[in-house]
Amino acid sequence: MTVVYFTRDDHEPIIDPAIPEGWELVVGCEVHCELSTETKLFCGCQNKFGEEPNHNICPVCLGLPGSMPSVNAAAVEYAMRLGLALNAEVQGSVFSRKNYFYPDMPKDYQTTQFDLPTNVGGHLDLPNGVRVHLERAHIEEDTGKSTHIGGSGRIHDATHSLVDYNRAGVPLVEIVSRPDIHRIEDAKAYASELRAILLAIDVCDAKMEEGSMRVDANVSVRPLGSNELRTRCEVKNINSIRSLGRAIEYEANRHIDLYNSGESPNQETRHWDEAGGRSISGRSKEDSDDYRYFAEPDLVPLVPTDEEIQHIRDTMPMLPAARRTRLLDASSADPEAVDLVVGRGQDDLAFEVIAGGGNGNSVVKHLTNNLADGIGQMSIESFVALLQMETAGDLSSTQTKTVLADLVATGGNPTEIAASHGFEAMDNSELEGILDQLIAENPDEWARFAGGDRKVQGFFVGKIMKATRGQADGKVVNQLMQSKMG
Amino acid sequence: MSSPISREDVAHIASLARLSVTEEELDLFTGQLADILDHAADVESLDAHDVAPTHHPYPMTNVLRADVVRPSLDREEVLSQAPSTESGQFRVPPVLGEA
C-alpha cells in the first residue's frame, strides 16, 4: 500500500509523535557520497580508505605550487548515473572554486560545482510514498582529515592538530534535498533508501561508519499549520542512521525549548556528539566566509552528449523501488518481508529460486526468517528442491527449517539430509490410524470439534505431533480431520 | 567623489585573505587600491549586459582522464619540506573552529 503525503508547497501539517505537540519538524538533508572510483577526482592517486597517513598523495591532491587538476572520467560517469537514478536532470557543468582557509584543504579552496552542477532537481520516493524533492547533486573534491590532539580529542581543547591528505581529492557527489522531510522516521528512511540506491548502482559503498556516506541534517521547526521556514541549524558528524534520528530529535527539541522560553536558535553549524546525546555549537554560519566563487580556470566545461546520457539510462541497474515491486508481484509475500529481502540485496537470489520452481512466498519467508546471513553452502537447486518438498507436504515446517540449516552449513541434498534425520514422509494410513485411536480415546473432544469448535483442533494436532514425534505434516492432519467429520 | 573602497573594506578583505596589516599599511593600501579601482571604473561603466564572459581563451570541453592509478609521491620527500610533522602527518597549531 502506498501512502502519498502532500509536498512542502501545499501540504497538510505532518505530525510526528516524537515531536512536541503543536510543532512541525522541517528537515532537509545534505548527503556527501564518496564515489568508489579507482582514483581521486583530479589526480591519479589511489582512492582507498584506511591507508597509512599521507600515503596516496601527489602534487595535485597536496596542492603543491604549480600543480593542476585533471578530471576523472569515471567520477563524472558515476555522478551522472547517480543523478539519473535520482530522477535529476543531467546538464552541462562547470567546476568552480569555493575559497576558504582550513588546514585540511590543500589549496585553501575547494574545487566544486556552483552555478552549473552536473545534476539539477530530481526526487527520491520513500518506501512509504513520501516524495523528497532534490535541489541538485553536484561533484566536488573531498578534503583531507584532521585529528585534534590533546585535551579530549575535540577541537575546542586540542593542543595541536595533525592532517592526513589521503582523503583530499577523493570524488564526492553532494546531494542536497529540499526541506521536504517532516518526520524523524522519514529522515531515516531517506538515508536508508539513498544508501540502497547507491549500492544498487554501484557508485559508492555507502558506509556511514567509514565516512563514505556522510549525512548532514538541516533542522528547523515551525508551528503546526504554518508554512514559514524558521532558522535552521546544520548538524554534522552523524555516523549512523540511528544517530541521524537521535540528532534530529535532539535538535528539534532544542529549537522548541528555545522558542518556548522566548528565544530563538542562532543560524549555525552544530556538531553531533553521539556519546553525549547532544549537538554542540560550531562556527556561526553568518560569519561563514564569503566564498568568492568563480569558474575554475584550470578546468574546462563538461558537456555530456545525449548518447552518453541515454547509455547510462539503458545500463542503469534495477533500483530498490523497482526491485521491491518486482518481488512483491512475483511472490505476493508480505511487503515488509519483501522490503527486508530487497534491502539485504537478496532479491536476485529470490528470483533465481522462483525461476527454478520454488514458491515465491516461501522463499521470501525463509530469506526473512532464516537466511539473514545468506545461503552459505546451500545451492540454488537444493533450495528449490527443499521448498518443493515443503510445499508438497513431504516435510513439515519444523523439519524444513532443520534441513535448511544443514544445507546452509554443509551443503548437500535435501532428500538425503531429510532421510538422515529420519524425516520420512508419513504414510497417510498410519496417520489415519493414529487419528482414529485418538478419536476413540477422546470422544467428547471429538464431538465438540465435529460440532464446529475449532479451538479443540489444536488438542488433536498436538497429540498427533507428540505421537509422531513431530513428523506429521500439519496440513495432512487437518485434511484428515476434515474428512473424518463426514 | 566617494572612494570605491574604504578602510573598513580593506580591513575586511585583509582578514578574508589571512593577511594582517598595520594602521599605516591600511591607509597606504586603501589609497592605492582606491586608485586602481578608480582607473578600472571605465570597465565598470561599460554596458556589456548582452556579452557573455570569457573564462577560457581557447574554448575546449570534456577534457577527461582515465580512471587508472598512477604512482604517488614518496611521503618522506614531501614531509621533509613540511614546516612541522608528527606521526607521518602535517602538524598545525590548534584550529579555532570547524570548517
Add this chain to the structure above:
Amino acid sequence: MTETALSLAAAVRNGDRTARSVVEEHLTAIEAREGDINAFNLVMTDSALAQADAVDAQVAAGEDPGPLAGVPLALKDNMCTRGVATTASSKILEGWEPPYNATVVDRLATAGAITMGKTNLDEFAMGSSTENSAFGVTHNPLNLDVVPGGSSGGSAAAVAAGFASLGIGSDTGGSIRQPASFCGVVGVKPTYGTVSRYGLLAFASSLDQVGPLANNVADAAALYEAIAGHDHMDSTSIPLPALPVSSELDHGVEGMRIGVISELDGSGIEGISADVQARTRAAVDALAAAGAIVDQVSVPSVVYGLSAYYLIAPAEASSNLSRYDGVRYGLREDGANNEAMNIASRTAGFGDEVKRRIMLGTYALSAGYYDAYYGKAQKVRTLIIDDFAAAYENFDVLVTPTAPTTAFEIGAKTEDPMTMYVNDICTIPSNLAGHPAMSVPYGVGDDGLPIGVQVLAPLLGEVAMFRAGAALERSLV
C-alpha cells in the same frame, strides 16, 4: 659569445665542441658579472656541469642528445625543479624544493638544454621591473642603473649578459615581452594552452603562459618547438603538437597583411616616448619595404585591457596564492592557533605588491562586487576577442610597440603602483585574448637602451608571427 644557441647545439651534436666547454664558458661569464647584475636566485654550477657531461657522453655513444644539446639556459624561478629550490622570488618559498619537475623542465632536459640556474623575477611574477623580488633587484646588463623589465627580468638579463644562450620566462600581462624589449632580446608569449603550465607556480591561471627568450628569432623558434605541444597533466592544454615555426622563418612577408593597431599607435599610449614611436614606425616601414601590405586597423576594446587585466589577474592570483598558508611547505611563522599561524606566515612571507594584488583580487571577487568587477572584466575579454577577430579578417598579423619607453631607472616607478601598471598597456591585450605575441629588438632609443617592437597574431598564428618577426630582424642589417 656571439654564437647562436642553434650553432652551439650543432657544434655539440657534431662533437666539434663539448657541452662542458660551453657550460664552463658561460659560468665564467656569470662569475664576471653576476655580482653586478643579480640575474640568478641560484646558479646551478654542479648540476649544469653534470648535465653537460651527460650530454657529452650521449654524443660519444652515438645517441641523439636532443636538438638543443649543450645549450646553456636560464630558467625563471617560478618553474618547479625537483630537489632544487623554487622560490618565485618570495620569502614564503625560500628554500622550498619541489618533489617534482614542471613538464617544461622535463622537455628541456629531453632537448638536451643545460639549466644554468633559476633566475630572479618579480615576486610571484607580479611586476614589470624585477624590483619586487625578495632577493634583490636585477640590473639591466646594458646599463646597471636601469631595470631589466619584469617579471621575467632575470631570464632576460641572463640572456642579454651572455650568462645563458636561451631563457625561459612566463608571461601573464607582458612579463616575457617587456623585459625582452628592455634588454634587447627576443621574447615570445605563445598561444594560451600551447605550452604546459603544469609545474609553473600559478599567478593568473587564465592568462599565464610559459615562453622562450633568446638572442635571435631562430633560437627562440627552436626553443618554442622544444617546449610546446599537448600535455595531459594540464587540462587547459590544447591537443596539438608544437607548430612548425622554424621551417617558415625565411619565407618573408611578401603579401602578408600587417595591421598597425591605431589605439596603440603613438599618442594613444600614455607616456609613450618619441623614440619608441619612431622605432615602431621604422619597423612597420621595413615590413612594407619587404613586401608586406601595411595599414592601420582599429581594435577599439584594447583600451579597456589594462583595467580588465587589473581585475582578472589579481582575482585569480588571490585564489592561487591561498595555498601558501604555512601548513604543508614554505615559511611558517608560529601562532597561538592555526588561523594566527596562517596570518603571521603570509604577512611575513609576501611582499607589498603581492599583498596589494591579493587584496585587490579578493575584493574583485567578493560578494556584491563580483558582477561589477571580475564578472564585468571577463566580459571585456569577450569584447577584446571579438574586436581582434574582426581585425584578423583583414590582416594576418598586427604590430605595436612592446613597451611605452625604454628601460627606466631602478626605483623610478616604485612609489605609485599605477605608473608601473601602465607599462603593460601594449602587451596585456594578447594575454586577455589568449593570442600569441612576440617582441623583437628593433634598435635603441635616445638613451642607447633597446627598444622592442611587438608582433601579434591570432590564436595558433605562431607561424605567421615568427615569419614577420624574422623579417623584422633581417631588416636590421
